[in-house]
Amino acid sequence: MSIETWNIQEIATKTDELFREIKRSNMDIVGLTEAKKNARCTEERHVYIHIYSSVPKEERARSGVSTVQMDLKGHLLSIIVAYAPNNDANMADKDAFCTEMTKLLEKISDRKEIMMIGDLNARTGWRVDDPIVELYDETTRVNRTLLKILNGWFKHKQIYQYTWRQSPRKLRSIIDYIVTKQKSRHLMKDVRTFRGFECGSDHHLLVAKIYLSFKRKNESHENLADPNTADVRYNLYNLQDKSTRFLYQLRLPTKLLTMQDDTVNNMYQTVKKKIHKAAFEALGERQ
Template identity: 45%
Template sequence: MGDLNARTGSKDNDTIVGKYGEQITNTNGQRLVDLCHGLSLKIMNGFFPHKNIHKFTWTQPTRKLSSIIDYIIMKQRSRINNLDVRVYRGSECGSDHHLVVTRLEINYRRKISRGEDEGNNYTLVERKYNLDSFRDESTQFLYKLRLATKLQQVQKEQSARELYNEIKTCIHEAAEEALGRKRKLQRNSEWWTKQVEEVVREKKRAYHHWLSTKKDEDRKIYVELNRKAKRQVERSKNERWEKTCEEVEIKKALKESKNKKAAGPGDIPIELIKNAPEILLELIKELFNKCIHGDQVPEDWNLGYISSIYKKGDKKLCQNYRDITVISAMGRL
């Protein structure tokens, strides 16, 4: 994907260039087609029918020029299905190039093996809670109340693994009820206030209006609103930074543990333990004592998620990678 300044044209029954592209070609375009032919690639822009305003990726209104020079390129044989490629003019970023968006269908299922001796697999399902809501004291109180109520029913007279599984279940249930799941499209930036949202929305309306009219006076209105939006964003960021500096108070309990780190096996983020009531710490202490006195440690503590991180050099050589193992957050305590 990229701006290649190449115009590849259109062809019928071709494996590289589709029939829905533009009619003009240039030298860079022919070079790109030859490169794709040698690497068994295909240029996806021309394989989907759209209006011209949704095909041309670059426009020059003053000279009335338009062309397709930004491309989505994929392997000809791939497990990833490309469902569509089109241009969206409404997304503005101060460029004469328009946003090119592709829709992909990826059949992805991640499995982690427990080991050859056990001979079974399980699917890793990560639960992401809305941990940012812990900044609200009422949410902290609700989480502690729900968790304390559930933990009071936990029986200490059981094995370490059974005790751990009960504690884990209580934590997840309390987090689900008090925090809820984190939305995929949730805006986490704390500086994004209602004032910022309103001025950005007003700027976008002006931009869309200018796209439809192409009048100089409408463009001036958009430029002025764009400057206003940038000033508002900068002001909001500075205010949030000053407030954050004033709120720096570090709790002594679990001070060494860092937030927003991978939870590891068990899927319990360290924030859920830091904000828990005292009864959870008492049960964790009981759990640790059972393990120290010879009881079997919880199964999650024996697992680790291993990821290979590329360092430098030839990517085909194993020595150019380093491994990172993520263990259970509770087990790290």
């Protein structure tokens, strides 16, 4: 499967063009940054579910981080989409963003995989055999000890490494990243930019190719719905958000459609498990 990030620099005037490019690229999951859309909504676009929200201008530094909890083939995955303040931002906004990101990472359970994607407006360093950045990246530094930046782990020509360009001044840089745990159980096959997709942005589409094996049922979170597990609690306050509520309303009937005729007791247990699974995927588990 593929997970991508793309700084689209405003979506309002090019929504149709953007989703044509997304469909053409056959993306599985894409985190869009700097959309500048003044609304909160969940909508269906082609074969995709588009989730977005806006916040007051004075809160944007703190809200430059959003998360989605997913179950991919039995793997629990927290996807973090981030848009960090740039170099021109004041120090208070930068500190607020870093604080919010740190709090979010600390809340994620150790048994969950992490995939952080987005425009981090930062640079990494060159270090051979480094567990964080590896060799094939830019200058400066990063010091997140439990994560690794995947941009530098696969050898590519420089034109497939740069994520941003400014044509008039011939400037290029790597400021969009895909980050995961150092000890991730996922097999990362490749990370690179693709230059053939356009939406009026000076950023390139950054793509990670990932191999996910199916987990056996007893290894997945479906056990959370077992009748012997009585202490599972979900983030019910998330239902106050319209997009989350819509996602739950979409997930539950979809799962119930796959039910088969059985004994009353077995059907009851099946419905119970599917309700738990839909709640976990849409709401997330309370830590």
